[in-house]
Amino acid sequence: MKIPPPKSWEEFEEITLDACKIKWENPDLQMHGRQGQAQCGVDIYGANHIFKNIGVQCKNYESELSLSLIKDEIRKAETFTPKIEMFYIAVTTNTDVNIQREVRFLSHERANENKFPIMILFWTDIIQDLIRNNSISKKHYPQLSLTDLNTAETRDVRLFSILDLVYNTLNLDLYNNLIFGEFGQMVGENPLQIQSVILTIKYSSSNVLNQSEYEQMAKLIDKYKDYLFHVGKRKEEFSWEIAEKISNEFTGIVNGIEYNLTGKELAVFNVAKILAKWSKWEVDSDSLWPKESWENLKTFVGRIKIDELRNKIEKSESEYMEMDHFKRLDCPHKIYNEIRNILIHQAE
Structure with a gap:
């Protein structure tokens, strides 16, 4: 079931605030200031589930998220007081593996310089947290009944x-x-x-x-x-x-x-298991992932019975053979994200 993002930036901030309260189990997270006031790049602030000071910047727009925009928001957030220890940018766009990769590298550099790390909260991430609480979900989407959710x-x-x-x-x-x-x-x-x-x-x-x-x-x-x-x-x-x-x-x-699963659920279990094993393979080995492992993955993906998913895996295999080792490192996680997005939206 696809829940659309709001058009209003005020509503998006309120939804993000509620989702973050659920995510980090902290009802005391707060909005920072209001429109027209200098906010130092932070719309939401407070402590997360491990008592780290966090800041969240909300961006409600339909265009693709760029690394230059992210860096601009980071520079603003670095002026926030008291200093934040983690920084999130919440967006209404869909998950993007390319921007995720760029953010990981940027965050890695910052961590090595003892600067706060960063992460992107995409719309699907925000909604997944929001629907964990039916009463809060209904506050923002009253047209959805508890049965729907x-x-x-x-x-x-x-x-x-x-x-x-x-x-x-x-x-x-x-x-x-x-x-x-x-x-x-x-x-x-x-x-x-x-x-x-x-x-x-x-x-x-x-x-x-x-x-x-x-x-x-x-x-x-x-x-x-x-x-x-x-x-x-x-x-x-x-x-x-x-x-x-x-x-x-x-x-x-x-x-x-595993022993309590059947059908599609068991197939998804085995797909995840194969992808996890593949991630470790890429870290430990310079050689290509074995052909028989690709065949095992395609077998279990076939049992999920989603045509789009089978096509994605076929395409990924041909692309993988042309990648250098650096790009291959990210391949298992990219496929995991693609499968995840398809599973989320399969009932639309």
């Missing part, structure tokens, strides 16, 4: 939630290594990425796992967040190997759900 959640959200849960959980150890590095400190990739992954795992778990499994996963997520983003002095020196050991506990929970 619940139908969308049970019919559409479960499939892409399985994809999100499996892909991100099985990649946690890879993210640990890339983001925190072997020296026990935040180096390399954007540390904001791991926080986004944790939120995705938590949300997708609530749509896929039964109550006891979800409670187990929620406790594990809290344990994981507390270790990675511990506030105050640690009893022991940080070790990414310990973080990796904790993240591996997630794998056991996720692997266990």
Whole structure:
């Protein structure tokens, strides 16, 4: 079910504020100033779920998001006081893998310079958080009944939630290594990425796992967040190997759900599992992903029975063979995003 973005920038800011309150479980997030006042590039500010000061800039327009515009907003946000520790740009446009890649590299550079990292919140991200609360969803979209929203959640959200849960959980150890590095400190990739992954795992778990499994996963997520983003002095020196050991506990929970899945859900589970394995392959190997692995992916994609999805994979395989190693690194995640978007919009 496709929910259109609002035309009014005021309404978009209100929707984004409510979605962020749900996302970070903080009802105290606030709008910053009003139209006509200098806002230093920040429309929404407050603390997120790990008590970091965040700022959100809302951009309601239909044109493509550019890197130059993002840099302009960053320069403004750097003047905000007190200083923010993470910066998000919320937009009404659809997910764009190219701008995501550029933002990752830019955020990586900033993290290495001890500057706040950045991330884009696309319209699909905002809506996914908003529909987690039916009463708030109805406030902004009263024409949608609770039945409409619940139908969308049970019919559409479960499939892409399985994809999100499996892909991100099985990649946690890879993210640990890339983001925190072997020296026990935040180096390399954007540390904001791991926080986004944790939120995705938590949300997708609530749509896929039964109550006891979800409670187990929620406790594990809290344990994981507390270790990675511990506030105050640690009893022991940080070790990414310990973080990796904790993240591996997630794998056991996720692997266990495979035996309760059938049909499309089982096919999506296996697609996510293959893509996660592929991500690690690209990091560890200079050679092309094996032909038989492509065939396995296409087999399970075929069982999802979406023509557009099969065509995407066929095209991706031919493009992959022409890529250099640097571009191949991003290929599994690009395909994951494409599959995810198709699953989200398949019932339109």
